[in-house]
Amino acid sequence: MSSEPEPSASTFAVWAPDASRVRLRVGAPGTDTTDHPMEPGTGGWWHAEVPGSGTGTDYAFLLDDDPVPLPDPRSRHQPHGVHGPSRRVDPAAWTWHDAGWRGRALPGSVVYELHIGTFTPEGTFDAAVDRLDHLVDLGVDLVEVMPVNAFDGTAGWGYDGVLWGAVHEPYGGPEGFHRFVDACHTRGLGVLLDVVYNHLGPSGAYLNRFGPYFAGETAWGPSLNLDGPGSDEVRRYVIDNALGWLRDLHLDGLRLDAVHALHDQRATHLLAELSAEVAALSAGLGRPLTLIAESDRNDPRTVAPLEAGGLGMAAQWSDDLHHSLHARLTGESQGYYADFAVPRALPATLRRAFFHAGTWSSFRGRTHGAPVDTRTVPGHRFLGYLQNHDQIGNRARGDRITGTVSPRLACCGAAIVLCSPYTPMLFMGEEWAASTPWQFFASFPDPELARSVREGRRREFGRHGWGDAEVPEPMDPETVRRSTLRWAERDEPPHREVLDTYRALIALRRARPELADPRLDRFAVDADPGCRWLVLHRGPLRLACNLSAEPLLVPLDRPVAAVPLAPWGVEAAEGGLRLPPESFAVVDLTR
Structure with a gap:
């Protein structure tokens, strides 16, 4: 498999195997730019040497006779948005204060999921740093940050990213993320990043102009070519992106979105290949690096070691745990909750991680999943949660569980999660029963795309029985404001009592190792x-x-x-x- 040529401070490279001519345009929009011819190399790579074009240089590529300059597929910074030129970044020049950081292992840890844009009113990395002491006081070990890759617009969940290595500029760009990670590590918090390799967003997805990156369409956008002609370099693109986050941004792990949507028929699955490379990087860096998969398959092979024929993921989300707990506490039985509405669902799922383990799923109309061997598979390989971004945000009103049940009953649910043998994960604000919903929002500038997204969400919610009147306008900035945490309410009843309960549960879990024991057979x-x-x-x-x-x-x-x-x-x-x-x-x- 070929890879990108080793760059110097003045070297530019791009993979464009089908192009007959590639030019490099150097300069920022609205300034005098210069075009430089690029030389073809091996494996479809093109390169150019431009002296004096180091850190801070804006650049783009022109393919064949197309007059429209395109951003670098491997861009690290998009200060002008996803349609504008890229900017060179040198992570080696950043000042870090985490030289003594030795990482944070997943077993025994408490994970906290947050969205930078709505974690604080400012919606930036620097503002989030000011709230990290709250997480330390709560007892969190790992912060899982929802996607921060560049997407079109200013506000969004992050799953419509199109330049996977570039940090979203409104959040603070790559240097802002660097400061956030550094601040987490100096406080003893590990950092996981949610990354999306199963599709690209609908706006700014220019990868297919450069080469055979795309394999087709998903419900969310174009999918990657992982097993067709030209897929060696596409797979390398994904793996290099993952390694870059872990190595250059000092991250402690990645959460891989919807891996069941990765279409890969090759003998060695992309996830297995990625797992092996991350393990090698972990050994080289001398600190644990964690890969967590989101998978809808209920397949224990996802978390089985490579040597046992598995995919090598350290853990995976277990929606079955959430669904069984939610259905029991709320009494809801619509949609996929129908499978979990029976009283036995919660104790059965707690015992074996999956409720559907080669058993009938009425929601799918077929049998689903495979059993977990509770004698050999530790519980920490499955994340358990009472709430997460999906299970709140994919409700029409984006209402949290405390919009349906009492704070005390929600605390019972938290106790079950935090005292279980699984890796517990909290969603931001859950720890004080935040009154704010977390709704679906986006900010696509293209009115036709905005209309399409709006109508698509309404159709999706309609299938679950929610009417248009219940669906917030996703493009309205007010939807983002409603979804932003109100930190002042932490000190008000009943929020203070809930926060005290969460703190006490996490402190007890830390003080009594029995509560974090992952052995399912005990x-x-x-x-x-x-x-x-x-x-x-x-x-x-x-x-x-x-x-x-x-x-x-x-x-x-x-x-x-x-x-x-x-x-x-x-x-x-x-x-x-x-x-x-x-x-x-x-x-x-x-x-």
Whole structure:
């Protein structure tokens, strides 16, 4: 497989195997620009030497006789937007303060997902830095940042990116992201980045002008050619992008969006190839690097080691855990929640990570998934969550679970996640039951594209029974404002009580290693037939939850010796605990 020639401070290179002529245009828009012919090299690469064109130089490429200059597919900076020229960046020139950083391993960690544009009113990396101490105080270990690659417009979720190595300019560009990562590391926080390799956004996707990058269309945009003619260099493009984030931005891992949409029929899957290269980089850097997949397949091979024939991912999201928990707490049964509306779904999914494990899925109309071997696969390979960006933002109103259930019942859900053997993940603001929704928003300047996106979302929501009146206008800046966290409410009731409960749960998880023990074969779940109460067995500890609206006697297998955490009180009773409605307690049965 060929790769990009090693660049110097004045060398430019681009892969354009089908072009008969390539020119390099140097200069910023509105200034005097100069065009330089590029020389063809091996493997479809073109290069040009332009003295004095180091860091800060704006440049673009002209292919054949097309008069429209195009940004660099491997651009690191797009200060003029995704349709403008690229700008050279030298990460080696940045000043870092994390020389003593040795990384953060996923097992035992608490992950916190955030969106830079709505995490603070300013919506920038620098503003987010000012809130990092809150995450430290909460007990977070890893910050998972939603996509920051360049996309068309100013506001969006980030999944419509088209230049995967360029950091979105309104957030603060590459240097802003560098400052954010550096600030996280100096506070002991690892940083994961959500990256999207399964498709490109609909505006500014110029890769196919350069070569055979595209293989077809998905519901979200063009997909990459990973197994057809010319795909060697396309795969290299993806892998180099991933390695660049980890090496040059000092990231601790990547979350790979919707890997089930990566169409790859080659003998070695792209994810396996990526896993091997990231493992090699990790060894070279001397710190753990984590790859987390989002997959809809419920396939344990995703997280199986390469040597066992797996794809080598360190972990994957488990939507089944979310769906079973959400359906039990809210009573919702529409759409894909229909499969999880039965009382047994929650305890069954907690025991085995997947509810659909080679079993019938009514939503799909077929059997789905494969079982996890709980004797050999540790629970930390699956992320569990009460909320995430998808499960809130893909609701018509973008309403959080606390818009449907009481804060106390939501805290019961958090306790189940944080006391389970899985890697817990929180979504920004969840820890204080934020009143703000998190709605779908975008800001495409093209009115026709904006109309298409608007109508597409309404059709999608209509299939789930939501009417147009419930769907916010995605292009309205007010939708972004509504979705932005209100930090002042943390100190108001009932938000303060919820925040205190989350802090206490995370602190207890850290103080008692039994709560983070990932061994699924040592994990047990008890529940009554209606799943009104639930008990998680964690060594000598028990998490007892009353999920009903009535006081309940929750049976235990041994007498209580101590009560490490009971936010709403608990009363010892013959054979168990008497819990108030919608409450939980962590008790110690050590004799």
